[in-house]
Amino acid sequence: MSKPIILSMKNVSVHFPVKGALPFSKKRVVSAVSDVSVDIFQGETFGIVGESGCGKSTLANAMIGLVRPTSGEVLFKGNKLYSLSPQEFKEIRRDMQMIFQDPFSSLNPRFNVYQIISEPMKIRGGASVDEMKKRVIELLELVGLSEKDLYRYPSDFSGGQRQRIGIARAIILNPDFLVCDEPVSALDVSVHAQILNLLMELQEKLKMTYVFISHNLAVVKSICDHMVVMYLGNVMESGSTKAIYQHPLHPYTNALLSAVLDVDLDNKKERILLQGDIPSPINPPRGCRFYQRCPYAMKGCVDKKPALIEIEPEHFVACHYINPFAQEEINAGLAKPLNL
Amino acid sequence: MKDLMLKVRNLKVIFPNQMGVLKAVEGIDFDIPKGKCVAIVGESGCGKSVTSLAVMKLLNSPPAMVRVDELVLDGADLKDYTDQMMQEVRGKQISMIFQDAMTALNPVMTIGKQIDEVFIRHGKMDKGEARIATIKALELVGVPEPKSRANQFPHQLSGGMRQRVLIAMAFACMPKLIIADEPTTALDVTIQAQVLDVLSDMQKKHEVSLLLITHDLSVVANMADTIYVMYSGKIVEKAKVRELFLHPHHPYTIGLLGSIPKLSDEVHKFVQIPDAVPHPMFKPTGCYFHPRCSHSTLKCSQVMPPLKTLLNGREIRCFHPQNVVDFEEVAHE
Numbered sequence: 031m032s033k034p035i036i037l038s039m040k041n042v043s044v045h046f047p048v049k050g051a052l053p054f055s056k057k058r059v060v061s062a063v064s065d066v067s068v069d070i071f072q073g074e075t076f077g078i079v080g081e082s083g084c085g086k087s088t089l090a091n092a093m094i095g096l097v098r099p100t101s102g103e104v105l106f107k108g109n110k111l112y113s114l115s116p117q118e119f120k121e122i123r124r125d126m127q128m129i130f131q132d133p134f135s136s137l138n139p140r141f142n143v144y145q146i147i148s149e150p151m152k153i154r155g156g157a158s159v160d161e162m163k164k165r166v167i168e169l170l171e172l173v174g175l176s177e178k179d180l181y182r183y184p185s186d187f188s189g190g191q192r193q194r195i196g197i198a199r200a201i202i203l204n205p206d207f208l209v210c211d212e213p214v215s216a217l218d219v220s221v222h223a224q225i226l227n228l229l230m231e232l233q234e235k236l237k238m239t240y241v242f243i244s245h246n247l248a249v250v251k252s253i254c255d256h257m258v259v260m261y262l263g264n265v266m267e268s269g270s271t272k273a274i275y276q277h278p279l280h281p282y283t284n285a286l287l288s289a290v291l292d293v294d295l296d297n298k299k300e301r302i303l304l305q306g307d308i309p310s311p312i313n314p315p316r317g318c319r320f321y322q323r324c325p326y327a328m329k330g331c332v333d334k335k336p337a338l339i340e341i342e343p344e345h346f347v348a349c350h351y352i353n354p355f356a357q358e359e360i361n362a363g364l365a366k367p368l369n370l
Numbered sequence: 371m372k373d374l375m376l377k378v379r380n381l382k383v384i385f386p387n388q389m390g391v392l393k394a395v396e397g398i399d400f401d402i403p404k405g406k407c408v409a410i411v412g413e414s415g416c417g418k419s420v421t422s423l424a425v426m427k428l429l430n431s432p433p434a435m436v437r438v439d440e441l442v443l444d445g446a447d448l449k450d451y452t453d454q455m456m457q458e459v460r461g462k463q464i465s466m467i468f469q470d471a472m473t474a475l476n477p478v479m480t481i482g483k484q485i486d487e488v489f490i491r492h493g494k495m496d497k498g499e500a501r502i503a504t505i506k507a508l509e510l511v512g513v514p515e516p517k518s519r520a521n522q523f524p525h526q527l528s529g530g531m532r533q534r535v536l537i538a539m540a541f542a543c544m545p546k547l548i549i550a551d552e553p554t555t556a557l558d559v560t561i562q563a564q565v566l567d568v569l570s571d572m573q574k575k576h577e578v579s580l581l582l583i584t585h586d587l588s589v590v591a592n593m594a595d596t597i598y599v600m601y602s603g604k605i606v607e608k609a610k611v612r613e614l615f616l617h618p619h620h621p622y623t624i625g626l627l628g629s630i631p632k633l634s635d636e637v638h639k640f641v642q643i644p645d646a647v648p649h650p651m652f653k654p655t656g657c658y659f660h661p662r663c664s665h666s667t668l669k670c671s672q673v674m675p676p677l678k679t680l681l682n683g684r685e686i687r688c689f690h691p692q693n694v695v696d697f698e699e700v701a702h703e
Binding site (some may be wrong): 081082096188189190191219220221222224226227230245246247248249251252275285286287288289290291301303304307312348 | 530559561562563564566592627628631639640641646
């Protein structure tokens, strides 16, 4: 690859302890993300796709230092993010910012627009009030608002405009790396396109790297360069968006794609309906985490975890159905279909 | 017409407050034929949920003020029904599926008991019969192990299961009309597909009429027969589902359809509608959509266009309809 890697995660796991109902009950953990490795290249958009509860937000939080991983390493521009001193971490954290899903709860209702957007600059320090004001106005215009909105409060704005304020706040310190956690799912349909177009324009202008979390596969397809498909804390399929959409291999990816309702009436595809729901991340299945809902599940899927294997250039899949078992395992009966 | 399940004429809902009058629904007409699925599509704040509540007569007055010329359910005009008479209608003749199953279900009652209630109240059954009927109803919507599930509380079920319970409850007494208000918005894609399948199966099997309220055009494309598009309290376009998707006439519908990225698309730029939905207290003059419309003229900003009926039965509220092949139109009575 010619592009340099800006962020890389190596075998990252994030576990959260769960309190039992009784005072001395056994300690249990939710494994929100387990053993995930990704590389994100400079200047591209990296998509994370999955159903709710699959760990996509936790993964993104671990990327920018909001959640400390239980194990594994996060390297941002070559620095080990979780081994830095607090001072160094604060410095480096300026280059990574986040846009949140819900613009109604992510803006302080008691702050006016100027206070909201200038807060990161204030915390960094070293800028006079005039400089900050000038910069805030510049940003307001960049995101499609105007100077006269400067002293208004979030309650005066519609959802789309609030999200623009959130974007302005995120980019005020010129970050290189921006995490967008479902930036449009709380907005009206007719406003989705505005915000997505704005994000893409800004990326072009400011040369930022995006991590784009979404459950909307059609959006991911049109804006992401590389992506991972997650299920219950594991990566099921990863690689270049083009390769994955051209021939999705993992049964889960196929099911996800076929579940997307299309407005194309003539493009009637066969729908694969998954049975059941996502199992609880407390005590997830030992082997492939998808086997309970997988139409191709085999006996070996219950106990043996599939490895993420490169099937073709820039296309990795973790599935025993795609990467068959070794001969001795087949002889041992692992490849026999599992009847649930 | 005889084969209409629901006929609504000139439905208006307003909410007066200290600052003025909030016009949520401004005189809409719609029909639901027997055994068909009709959808009302619109963004948040366009009045689609208020419409559904008004049909059920669930809006409290005050604060809401509801005026309707005709509200006919299968030949009976519900307009002058009292609250007590409506209690006989709700659950038995019309029932509703809500968006968020967690808030629609009672958290301190087992789901079996909640469905039993419907049978006891409207089906005139005793407790034992009701439970048998409940288990059968749960089985119909694909809840596994319905017998033991019936003794569980809502929080013990997953989102998809809870939505199935609501569907089972709505279909319990085989009502004539079911109103589904955003039935799948709170669910994940794979679960959404499951629930929609159940809903459309049940609707076809039992030949009930379904009023689907949603903001998601892709849900509509797979479910509905006829679509009404609402914008800011008015119907702006009505068409059969195929016609609407292939030849949308109203610029708003075109914008809505264009702003949904498709899996088959190759473009990297999204079609956008500028600006946002107007606040219902401060609607613009003339056509409500004109400040966001790329085809608007001076006339649009002064006069509200009338709802015109085209020869093929489509209705449209626009001075500059797009993609219209056949310009002939018949006046709207």
